[in-house]
């Protein structure tokens with residue numbers, strides 16, 4: 312939305328905004344806690360409040376067409392997009408393209424936690440969506456793996472919903488989330504944080520029954536004699552985000568395999584002229600304000616590309 316508004320402000324008059332969900336706003340819609348907008352608005356807002364301000368502007372801007380329920384399934388060289396709407400498949404060719412596809416969460420498999428494969432292992436973002444949007448509580452006795460901001464926010468969220476968070480387990484010697492979240496989400500609720508520890512094994516037949524936890528040395532190996540067990544019915548995995556860039560890869564953009572982001576000499580640029588990437592798809596940001604700033608730049612870059620004659624006219 313920030314990229315679309317900025318491109319419009321820079322003189323682009325024909326903008327199509329595609330969103331696979333039924334509502335605009337992305338991940339903000341499930342972030343009902345406060346802490347958004349301090350930099351951009353100088354106010355403390357919740358995620359939906361922050362999104363709402365952009366939605367209002369986008370919906371009242373002539374020249375931006377919004378298409379929700381529109382899943383982009385393919386991107387071909389030449390900026391040809393195919394997207395699915397219920398009951399139809401549409402193809403459009405863009406003269407300039409800004410991708411703002413966000414991130415997906417790393418999974419249990421990616422960090423290789425051994426043990427059985429019972430129900431009750433969730434990614435933190437999925438649990439957040441279940442609680443905040445669907446009104447479902449995924450578990451009552453929870454162990455959280457990872458001390459990034461999403462894991463910390465969810466420790467507090469589960470506690471406020473009446474669940475018991477047994478511990479947050481972090482393999483690094485220091486927490487990876489913001490200091491304010493350590494204080495407001497863990498310390499204020501007396502939730503134990505084990506730094507330099509990892510989950511050694513998940514137990515349970517049908518449902519999670521518990522985990523073994525151990526201290527690790529500087530090489531990440533379990534320290535002898537440090538193992539202890541925690542009973543729980545839920546393990547929340549919050550171990551990082553991966554930028555969603557499979558579509559641009561289809562279109563021939565060079566990708567850095569280490570980070571799954573476009574190889575780029577400058578903010579938002581890719582190896583394909585006229586194809587820009589912004590927000591968490593370009594770089595995983597802590598704050599939405601940084602995503603907004605970056606995306607406004609991307610919208611301006613797309614406008615400048617078009618103004619300089621980039622991209623063939625539609626009917627050529």
Ligand SMILES: Cc1cc2nc3c(=O)[nH]c(=O)nc-3n(C[C@H](O)[C@H](O)[C@H](O)COP(=O)(O)OP(=O)(O)OC[C@H]3O[C@@H](n4cnc5c(N)ncnc54)[C@H](O)[C@@H]3O)c2cc1C
Nearest residue numbers: 330331337338346347382383412413461590591597598599
């Ligand atoms: C739990 C959590 C807590 C946070 N707390 C804070 C906080 O307190 N303060 C703060 O400033 N920031 C916070 N953030 C960070 C900030 O909110 C996010 O980084 C930011 O909103 C991400 O914006 P984005 O547009 O890059 O990605 P997203 O919000 O993920 O948006 C990507 C959009 O692209 C759509 N999409 C993806 N692929 C396709 C496709 N193929 N076709 C069509 N649509 C597609 C998705 O549906 C989604 O709507 C938090 C983030 C999380 C997850």
